[in-house]
Amino acid sequence: MSVGHVTMSTEHEVALRPSALAMVWPGVGKKHEPVAVPGIALAPGEVLVSVELATVCPRDAQYASGARLLRGPVVLGHEAVGRVVALAGPVRAAGGRRLSVGSRVVWSATASCGRCGRCRHGMSQRCVSLHRYGHERVARDWQLGGAFATHVQLRKGTTIVLVPDNVPAEVLAPIACAGAAAAAIVEAAEREAPLAKRTVHIAGTSARALTAAAMAADAGARVLLTETDSERRELARRFGAVAVVDSQQIGSDGLGTEGAHSIMPQGEQDAAAPRHLVRAVDFVLKTWRELPYDEFVGEVMGLEGVDDALRLAASEPRARVGLRNERIDIV
Ligand SMILES: [Zn+2]
Ligand SMILES: [Zn+2]
Numbered sequence: 001m002s003v004g005h006v007t008m009s010t011e012h013e014v015a016l017r018p019s020a021l022a023m024v025w026p027g028v029g030k031k032h033e034p035v036a037v038p039g040i041a042l043a044p045g046e047v048l049v050s051v052e053l054a055t056v057c058p059r060d061a062q063y064a065s066g067a068r069l070l071r072g073p074v075v076l077g078h079e080a081v082g083r084v085v086a087l088a089g090p091v092r093a094a095g096g097r098r099l100s101v102g103s104r105v106v107w108s109a110t111a112s113c114g115r116c117g118r119c120r121h122g123m124s125q126r127c128v129s130l131h132r133y134g135h136e137r138v139a140r141d142w143q144l145g146g147a148f149a150t151h152v153q154l155r156k157g158t159t160i161v162l163v164p165d166n167v168p169a170e171v172l173a174p175i176a177c178a179g180a181a182a183a184a185i186v187e188a189a190e191r192e193a194p195l196a197k198r199t200v201h202i203a204g205t206s207a208r209a210l211t212a213a214a215m216a217a218d219a220g221a222r223v224l225l226t227e228t229d230s231e232r233r234e235l236a237r238r239f240g241a242v243a244v245v246d247s248q249q250i251g252s253d254g255l256g257t258e259g260a261h262s263i264m265p266q267g268e269q270d271a272a273a274p275r276h277l278v279r280a281v282d283f284v285l286k287t288w289r290e291l292p293y294d295e296f297v298g299e300v301m302g303l304e305g306v307d308d309a310l311r312l313a314a315s316e317p318r319a320r321v322g323l324r325n326e327r328i329d330i331v
Pocket of ligand 1: 057059060078079170177178
């Protein structure tokens with residue numbers, strides 16, 4: 001990954017040579033357009049990161065196909081790992097360490113104000129002035145608001161977590177959404193009752209489901225995971241699911257799901273809170289050598305493949321397609 005040349009004036013005007021490149025999604029049925037961003041102005045507390053690898057969340061594919069409503073133009077993408085290339089003033093990572101140019105980081109899918117009533121009551125994911133990466137229309141002051149780009153401008157109020165250099169990008173990129181959502185699921189289950197010795201049911205083998213299975217198993221739960229595909233069942237076993245049944249055979253094999261409490265949320269789910277991202281990163285860093293997180297990511301393409309990546313993700317939502325930051329020419 002080449003970061004290129006970055007210069008910053010005292011007013012936090014950042015000039016990028018070569019220009020940053022954002023893959024702008026105009027709307028349903030239209031191809032992404034690469035848009036050059038030669039410079040941006042960082043507000044105090046903001047950070048510019050160079051994306052190393054972004055992954056396609058099923059939600060991105062739903063937006064692109066029109067299955068879920070979103071108005072373009074938007075730079076999609078809210079799961080990535082990257083490196084800090086510029087900061088406006090001192091900015092701290094979660095846990096208090098100062099970020100510096102070159103820091104390798106993952107960041108939350110949302111940025112919240114930290115001051116409103118909802119933020120102060122631990123519900124920053126519902127902040128009244130919430131910013132969501134990969135969801136907002138391209139604006140003059142936020143052209144680099146999604147991960148399907150060479151760079152992302154991190155707004156103040158983003159939870160930024162330092163990650164070590166030796167962990168593969170495929171392991172780290174999905175944490176911002178899938179990992180944090182898994183931590184939120186497990187936290188909600190723990191609030192009902194401690195997980196040790198409980199039997200819990202998890203449906204499917206999305207990255208979110210498998211990470212939640214691993215976390216619940218680590219907390220001492222017996223995880224019953226249902227999945228129709230035999231290869232995916234094998235993957236689930238490697239994430240610590242102690243009983244993995246074909247959901248079409250529930251009840252006929254003696255395992256059943258009776259008595260197993262489903263911990264997967266029904267329907268819409270709130271975005272995760274900062275503590276969930278921090279917990280997910282901690283857990284993945286503790287377990288990545290044993291658990292095959294890298295297998296979440298299937299095919300990896302360059303940014304110019306974003307339309308293909310979204311189509312592929314729509315047809316196979318369980319495997320995350322990766323988008324690597326490579327320079328492409330604008331035609
Ligand atoms: Zn997502
Ligand atoms: Zn707020």
